[in-house]
Structure formats: C-alpha cells, structure tokens
Amino acid sequence: MNAFLNHFSFEFRTGIRNRTLLLMTYLFPLVVYVILGALMTGVNPMFAETMIPAMVIFAILSSTLLSLPDVLVTARNAGIFRSYRINGVPAVSILIIPALSALLHLVVIAAIITVTAPIVFDAPLPVNWPGFVLIFLLMVSGCASLGLLIGVVSSSSQMTVLGGQAIFLPSMILGGMMMPLSMVPDASARIALLLPTTHAMNAFRGLAHNLTPDFDPLWSVIILLLGTVLAFGLAIYLFTWDSSDPRQRKRAPLALLALLPYVVGTLLLG
C-alpha cells in the first residue's frame, strides 16, 4: 500500500511537471470552455442548461482519450515499463495510477467549471449533487478505461491519436454536448448511443439537472458501469510490458469487445 501511495503521489507530481499533460487536462478544456461559453450561450440558449456537464465531459474526454493513451504508449516504447517490471511494479498499478491521477486533475478542472459557469455564463448548477458526482465518477472511469485500453493496444502515438479521436470527435458532434439527443437525426442518434458521452449527458440531464432525459438514465448508468468494467478488464488482459511483444498485435482486435455494452445499449434503446 505504501508503494502504491508513493507511486500515486509521484505520478500526480510528475503530471504537474508535464507540459503536455497540463495542456490537455487544463489549458485546452478551459480555453474551449471560455470560447464555447461565449459563443454557444448566445447562439443556443438551451446550451446553458447543460453547459456545466457538457464542459466537464469535454475536459474528461480531452484528458482521458487524447492524453492518457499517449502517456502509456510513450512509456512502454521508451522501455520504462521494463524498468518498472524488474523493480516489482505491478501492471495493475501502471494502469490504475495514471487513471487516478487524471481523476484528481479532473476534479480540479470540474470544480473550476462548476464554480465559474453560473457566474460568468449564467449556467444553472446541478440540482442533485450526489447524482452529479456519481455520473462524473462513472464518466471519468469509463473514459479512462477506454483511454487505457487504447494506450495498451496502440503501437505508436499516432495510433493513440486515431483511437482517441474515433471517440472524441463523434462525442463532440453527436454526444448531446452541443444539442440534446432528441434533436439529432435518427440514424445519427443510433450511432450516438455507442458513445459514453451520450450516456453521460443523458444521465446528467435526468439524474443531476432534473431535465427531461432522452431515455431512462438508469440504462445510461448501467451501460457506463459495464463499459468501465469491461474496458479496464481488457486493458489488464491485453497489457504488455514491451513494445516488441508479438502478442500485442495479435490480440489488439479483442479491444473492440469494450464496445459491447454500448452496442447492446444501442440495440435495446435505439
């Protein structure tokens, strides 16, 4: 336990020293928050209703899908995991600790958004705080698990960008952050149900902001929870210490199984 805490403390501190991580976790989401807040609240007044969860989700996506996978790939390809392995650092710690560190950074950024949005952009605060916190934690866990999985199966930084953007970009357009799912065309709405963002926004609407959800938010909670467990389990199973491990390429397609809860959700809800 002492080793785990020591490792976590070091990971958090080195995260603060890491400019790329600071950029993707703090600067990029905050700049987008300010720009979207200034633009969208004027163009689409409904945006302000869910501005806080939308911008918190944006920060989560940026930190976990665009930053976290590259941290893993870079460390593995540089041989850092080999050094960890010979010194007894378990694979689970290598996966969990960056995710926990990201969670801590995201708590800070979520607090900044939640405190400033009502003052600066007249955005309403959540009505149900425990629900807000629960969905926040679920969304961070779900996206961090997907980010870890992308990092584990990607052979290079370029591949992590492809994997991360494959979820990030559709999330921005279809995930309910800019407009409710009910305004999205049917075909696109089915695709949107494959995204964690759609379920998180639906759950935030129904369980934290007392707005009308697009479908029963409990389904969203269940799908996010199952998605988290499956993605993290697969990340541990597919983890390799070494970039030259031949098993990595052979087993990488198994990572797609992480989408199973979302696919089932689409079939049931779409």
Place this chain on the structure above:
Amino acid sequence: MNEVVVEVTDFRKTYGDLVAVDDITFEVHRGEIFGLLGPNGAGKTTTLECLEGLRTPDGGWLRVADIDPTRQVRQLRNLMGVQLQTSALPANIRVDEVMNLFCAYHNVPPRHDLLERLDLTEKRSAQYHELSGGQQRRLALALAVAHDPRVLFLDEPTAGLDVASRVALHDLMRELQAAGTTIILATHDMAEAEEMADRIAILLRGKIAATGTPLEITASGAGLSKVTVRTRGACLTKPGVTFPAVDQTLFNDEYAVYYSTDVGPTVSAIIAYIEAENDTLIDLRIERPSLEDRFLEITKTGGAR
C-alpha cells in the same frame, strides 16, 4: 561458493527464424562473478532477459535462486537486481523520487547512501532527463542494488562511465561479491571481464564457444606469449641464435622479442644461452596472451579450436 544460484540448461530462444540462443548450458555459484562475453548479437542480452523474466525462453531449464523466472516472476523481484542494457525512467521523475519509489516496491527503506556512493548526491533533486548518460547508468546501478539482491544482473554496466565511476562500480561489485551476491556481468570490455570475473563464458552466434576462468580461457588458445629480453653484452643479437618453441623473433633497440608457443622451454634456453655466453641478463619480461587476444581468436575462428 558451491551453492548453485543460477542454472541454465539447454536454454534456447528464437525470434521468428533467428536462433538467438541455441541450447546453452552453464551454472553460476553463490558469490561468483560470472562474465558473459560475445560480439553484438551473440545472445548475451537475450540470455540475461530470459533469466530476468523479461522474455520467455523457447526451450530448456532456467532457475534463479531456485525460482523459475518464466513462471514465478513476482517471487524473483526482491531476490534479483537488474541493470538493463538500455534502461529508461519517466523523464520528469527526480533521482530521490525514483529511489523512494522502487525501494517502496521492494519494501526496503530508501538507500540514499548509494546515491552518495555513486556520486549522485548533488543530483538528488534533478529530473531524470537532466542527467548525463553516465549519471543515468549510475542511477540504474544504484536502483539495481538498493534492495540487496541475491543475484545481480549487469548488462554493459560500464558503458558510458568515466574512469572514476568505473572504479566505484568495480569496488561496489567486489563488496557485493564479498557479501555473497552472485553477479552475472554481460560486457564488451575484456579488461573488465578479466579483472572482475571469476569465470566467463564466450557466446558466439547463440552458442557457448568457450567457458572457464579468464586464465583457463587465455591459456587454452593458440596465442603466442611474448618474451622480451635485454642483456649487457647483446649476445642475443648474434646471427643464427634460435630457441625452442619460438615462432617469431624481433629486435627492438637493445631488446630481443620472442613470440613463443611454449614459454617454459623458451625462457630456460634463453637463460642457459646467456650464461654460456658469459653475458648478463638486465631485463626479462613475459606477457601471456590477453583475454582480448583469445576473444578475437575465438570470434575469428568461430569457436573452433
């Protein structure tokens, strides 16, 4: 020294069609420094990495302190210290942070004394990427020995080290050896192997081409010993003077230099000749072939004697 700590029997490792290590067998005893020598691609690092549990062998039997490194990696971690050929740490981690971190995982108190010993005290607050290559090697060594391992694997430990650091490393190795640590040293540095290793194995294209003590290995070759002699009367320079087992003779200033296949009869005959000529011996030096000479001989002949 009789307790076997590292056992390698019929060990084989392939990468696709390439046979990196081809059925090699050796054992290393407690408190022994065992040198693995060989040209690039000979299989040294592959052998070490399989013993360290970083790679899976394709055949044979490996044991480190009675532990199977393939299946019981966790049990091995606290018994084994490793300095990898190319080690890496997070760029932003500080020297004292990494010492704290790895010692915590080994469940031992941080060994900041080792940082002082390896001249890293001033760099305790420096981030890893701010260290020079030599400092990074020394840090890797400090981390490898911080938990007092029973077996220490060193892969090219002196690469990139200055003379003072090299001496500090050798002193540390001797201390660890005296305390009973078994050390397996893969190196290109023949002088280091000759000085430090109790026994060595020369690997060539995945096979052991020679094994034994450095003296046994150098003695087993066809290398010529160099006998350098100077006398007051220069009787050796007379034309037609020959001695038994001498393959080649050279004269350099006032010295006669003989390359002998069997140094005993050559030296006896030289001394007898000098006495018979009523001359006086001023200087006589015998230089055996070095391990490097023998290594080059083995690598040139492909290990065939």
